[in-house]
Amino acid sequence: MGRGRVFHALAALLLTLAAAAPGARAQPLAIGLTAPLTGPDAAYGLGLRHGAQLAVARANASGGVAGRPLELLALDDGGDPQRAAANARQLLARGAVALTGVHGASATAAVAEVLAPTGGEPPRAALVGPATGAEPLRDPPRPGVFHLRAGVAEEASAALLHLDTLGVSRYALIARADAHGESGRERVLFELTRIATRPVASERLAERATPAEVGRLVDQVCALRPEAVILALDAVQARAALAAAHAQPCATHYLVFSEAGAALAGRPPGSIGPHPQAGLLVTQVVPHPGNALHPLVAEYQRALLVHGTAGAPGASGAPAATPGSHASLEAYAATQVIHEALRACGREAGRACLLQVLPTRTFELPGLKVQFGPAQRQPRPFVEITLLDGAGRLRR
Template sequence: MKKNLALLVLSCALSIGTTQAQVVIGQCAPLTGSLAKTGEAMAQGVRIAVEAANAAGGINGQKIKLVQKDDGYDTAKTVSCTQELVDKEKAVALIGYAGTGNIAELLKRNVLGSAGIPLVAPYTGGAALREPFNPWIFHIRAGYDDETRTMVDQFVSTGVKRIAVFYQNDAFGQSGLAGVEKALAPHDIKLVSRGSYEKNTEDVGKAVDDILKGNPQAVIMIAITRPAALFVKQMIERSPGLQVFAISVVSGEDIYRIAGESAARGVGITQVMPSPFSGTQKVVREYQDALKTHAPGQPPSYASFEEYIGARVLISALKRAGGAATRASLIKALESTTADISGFKVAFGPQQRAGSKFVDVTMIGAGGKHLR
């Protein structure tokens, strides 16, 4: 009896030791709902980076425990999901959230501040998450202002001045809309028309009608993939030859699949990451290898690649934070980051949370491929 009790105590002790020899990071992502396909790719990118790190021995003698939850792109669920990760799971960091409005609500309720927890690599470039400065969110992507300025400058340089905006009617879309208007101001140009749709819906017909009233030469889309694709399909049917650009949160392959080749070909998309399809950069080759090993059969995508890089940035900071990283020590490690993630550079500072300004421009070509 005593021997069995001793074995039981030893077993419990080993179990506690195993649990303690983990560092927990958490992710709330839209795994269901209107952004599900993007959310699944985001979750996959984080997971393969974590699994690759654990397969290589973990960090500072610890394995990473990744807890991923579904918020359905719903703001209230984002808040409750985050509270669970902070309070129940005792996560030391959060990673890879989606939705400007969703994350803004975390700031409004001081969820991140009261927990003193960093959020790394949110899948949004919304200005409201960057200005005014907050110390909790570490961005690895350029902002929507950077993307919309790139689009506007390209249009104006080719003589296109009659520009409209199609946007999601929430904090995300309004941030992008404001970015377009800010980029137009130095050129003394105003929008000729605008049209919107409601979050978590796909009713874009009125937006098409509203935008066509302005007789635009080009439309900038601040929208997620499915509404953007349906908008492109309807708009090009009614206005062939119209130039359409989208910001980086859309999937070109899915726009092609939903809108069809005749409508989708030629749609421009700004990108905040290098191409995940080309193996010319070391980080891309490492990402593709991680996909083959930890998600065999899954194709590369911009969304999963972005969150793979985000997880690599977080893992690098965890290593520098020491063997028993706390939320506070991790924030110090993150804000002292000047990292070269196998060719992709990210730099933060005590008053600097925008780690990258990289913006590229691609175009949807035959078969939905991204052309540069």
Template sequence: MQFTHPAPWGRAVCALLALAACSIALAQAPTGAPIVLGQSVALTGAGAALALPFQQGAKLHFDRVNAAGGIGGRPIELLTLDDAGAPEPAAANTQKLLAQNPLALFGYYGSPQVTASYRLIKDSDVLLFAPMAGGDEFRGAVYPNVFTLRPGYAEESVAVMRHAATLGARKLALLHGADSESLAALESAENTLNGLGANLVFKGSIAAPDKALAAKPESVLVIGDARGAASAIRELRAQGFRGPVYGFSNTGESLLAEQLGTAGAGVVVVRGVPRSDNARLAIVRELQADAAAGKLGKPNVYMLEGYLAARVMTEALRRMGKDISRARLRKTLEGMEELNLGGFRVHFAGDRVASRLLELGLIDGQGRVRE
């Protein structure tokens, strides 16, 4: 028997259930003044391949928090402006964002963009939290208002050198792009490798890998975006180089693997967060579920970095309770010790770097990233 119209008592029950559901939804909906975070990133341009997934990951987590009632009934509002990966627009955007009286600036992309924007907050109580910028200076005393999620390029250089040394590949060539982030990474790499006594046999443009091979290196560090790095690596392999090839985190682990396919076998890329497909971690499973619900496709390591940054910020906001202010945000972050957020450990105490985690991802012959 098929029912097309509920009985009167059935309609009453349905109405009550609908009212209850509506009441629950209203109770969960944030009603207080928003907690504003300001962000300037490359939503367009070459940097968007890394910065856009970061922004999407952060927004996914903040949306999750807001759907559950926000922070004490207050929604988290992420105001994002596009700077196309250029310093001047980033500084102009920062001025606009500061006019909105944000609690903090959040998740900027690019070392030059951070440098250009920082002058607007250096003498204020505004923090810049979790920029996607590997410049080592942001982790030092000159930038006390910057709190980062992961280590800088100097530590990435150490990880590369140690791995190459275990393979006996001590003669290193550096190939770098001409974009501002690659040049910032190059400076850190040179300073660190020289300080460690590395045998640097060549430094030159990513567009001329043949010149690097003329110096007979045993390993090559390619510093550039995924497209430029992939082109150089394909040429290195085509000319018969079979030694280890390395990439920094800004090279784009999963993006580089996609670009290279089978030509990526043996390429090692540094990352400062866990693998984005490591479902053993609760934080990764949460991201995967939220990305699927938002129809954003398979998360990559940059989306995970944004999600993690938002998760750490959310934890700080919750710890502040009702007294949310810039001064208390700094104090709360500085007091975070040995915090496990779904498998990602955070320890700001005594430092402004949340995590010292660095992992090396190996691209295999099928264009997949492995440990």
């Protein structure tokens, strides 16, 4: 054997011995997150990052995966689907074994395109628990995308059941003309048909509608005297619609879906008086983070006590993540699923094993059985209705 080969063989042996030596740091398993840490949806994005950080800290405190710690790589996409896709490519290049935390239908679709190359090739990695309920992203299943939360169809069903029990008979619907809004609109109309009711108004709102255009549409809807207005809109348009509705006699009840609800909750710094959207009904896809009777929430609250309660503030003056938020709990659960799947892989933990394990195994979280199956979504997802109070808190 030549001197060069002997040198390289000795070098490789020394590196192996160093890695196996006591105190050597095992190579971490990276989990990638791209979320809106700034911009209109920063409240949700920061909550997602906070929950993922909390789950990673808890996983590492329990030994990680086969002696390897988890590491969270979090990038800001500002709610821009193109930035989300670029972030996904960067996270994969940095070795992320799975992605999570993606917020919204457009960003989820963009990341799914990155994960699943053209030509029928298998996905490059798994995206677990994206924060979107858009049905076109679920049926048919996107390769490598595993949905933990309820879809907008389940949210709409729960919303109509709740409003029906309140005795509402005159419904109005305003939906954004995108995948999420159309999913909500179709399901609301279906559920109204089931209770033999027709809406007094069912309107679409362009994705780039101005506040003035939102206001004019709301005026038309309110003129029809609805008792409940369901807004399948994003947070920016929902806020404008609610402001226009509250400025005149309109409905008794207003409802938004979970994706918009988090951004509408909370209070802007320095604000006084009751929250402007007090009384708003919001669907939720995880249990209330204050409900310690739920086993998952009880574990989450213990993790908050042990591993810290404050999220890092976002750039450009964005608010800090709210410990104990629905968004934080949602990402905590999704990251816990990734951890459990990696544990099932053991020493084979990596992208390929995760993609094989996620659709074929059942994962037991406290009070929650996760079983994606070939449909890559939970068969009976959680949904409940919350109420935004005068202090900007979501109440059960």
